[in-house]
Amino acid sequence: MGRYENIIVISPDCTKEEEEELLKRIRANLEKFGSTILRMDDWAVRKLAYPIKKKEKGHYFFLLLEADEANMANINKFYKTLDMVLRHMLVRVDDKQNGLEKPPDHVVFDELEGEFSN
Amino acid sequence: MPRPTRPARGQDGKKRVYMRKRVCKFCQDPNLPIDYKNPKLLKYFISERGKVMPRRMTGTCANHQRKLKEAINMARHIAFLPFTTLTK
Numbered sequence: 348m349g350r351y352e353n354i355i356v357i358s359p360d361c362t363k364e365e366e367e368e369l370l371k372r373i374r375a376n377l378e379k380f381g382s383t384i385l386r387m388d389d390w391a392v393r394k395l396a397y398p399i400k401k402k403e404k405g406h407y408f409f410l411l412l413e414a415d416e417a418n419m420a421n422i423n424k425f426y427k428t429l430d431m432v433l434r435h436m437l438v439r440v441d442d443k444q445n446g447l448e449k450p451p452d453h454v455v456f457d458e459l460e461g462e463f464s465n
Numbered sequence: 466m467p468r469p470t471r472p473a474r475g476q477d478g479k480k481r482v483y484m485r486k487r488v489c490k491f492c493q494d495p496n497l498p499i500d501y502k503n504p505k506l507l508k509y510f511i512s513e514r515g516k517v518m519p520r521r522m523t524g525t526c527a528n529h530q531r532k533l534k535e536a537i538n539m540a541r542h543i544a545f546l547p548f549t550t551l552t553k
Contacts (some may be wrong), residue, residue, distance in 0.1 A: 352544050354502075405544065435475035436543050438501070447502060451545070454504045 350442050351382075351412040351419075355426070356405035356434040359392050366406070368429055372385045380421050383416030389451040411446050412437075474476055487524025491533075499532045500538035511537065513545045 355367060355373070377384060390407035399405065414422070419437055426435040479504050489498055500506070510518050510525070510533055517537055540546040 356543060373514065396541070396547040397544060397549075399544060407543075434543050436539065440467050450507045451502050454545070 348413060348415055348420075350385075350440050351414050352436075352438045352444070353410040353412055353422075353447070354434075354436045355408045355410070355432055357408065358400070358402055358431045358433055359376050359404045359406050360402070361431050365431070369429065370408070373429075377400060377410075377412065377414075377422065377426050378417040380414070382412045382418065382422070386411035386412055386446050387414055388446065388450070393453065395433075395449075402433060405433050407450070409446060409450075411444075430451070440448070485518055487530055489524055489526040491529040492526055499529065499536050501536040501543075501545070507533070507537050507540055507546060511546065513550065515549045 357369065362367070372386065386409075388409040390409055392404050392406050394403050395403060416439075422437060423435075426432055491499060497506075510523055512518055517534055520527065525533060537546060541548055
């Protein structure tokens with residue numbers, strides 16, 4: 348058993364009901380794979396540093412899991428089956444880690460960026 | 466009349482560039498974590514083009530540079546940092 352951080356980026360196009368459905372499914376599947384969700388943060392819709400699947404924005408969720416290493420492959424496989432999840436990442440962290448107080452700040456990379464996105 | 470001062474030259478005759486000795490930011494402040502979730506901090510260590518800055522520019526020590534690289538690569542994966550920026 349170990350502590351894992353899990354960030355998922357969901358497509359901003361999906362409706363609220365779709366999103367809730369998706370999160371419910373994710374939660375159910377994570378528990379099925381023997382992991383407990385210690386924390387689940389909504390980091391709101393953020394601008395992506397580069398487009399993913401032609402989407403400029405993404406809805407970030409941060410999860411803190413207590414999970415078994417053997418199930419990581421299954422969780423990864425499960426995330427890959429979801430079309431609405433643009434990106435996911437699982438990171439093993441120290442057991443004292445408790446996630447962030449608030450979502451990380453937005454960062455602007457260059458002045459040109461704004462011109463192109465408009 | 467005072468003699469004009471010549472720029473200091475190294476052994477090969479090239480103009481020596483003086484740079485202030487830079488110290489590793491993370492060694493100075495051990496409480497500063499290298500975290501992929503903190504793009505604001507990581508942004509300091511990437512160039513305008515989005516490349517990882519070399520150690521000789523930022524003064525980061527080898528150990529921390531390695532961790533920094535890992536963090537930047539992770540931040541890139543979840544689109545917190547760009548792989549590259551748009552060209553003009």
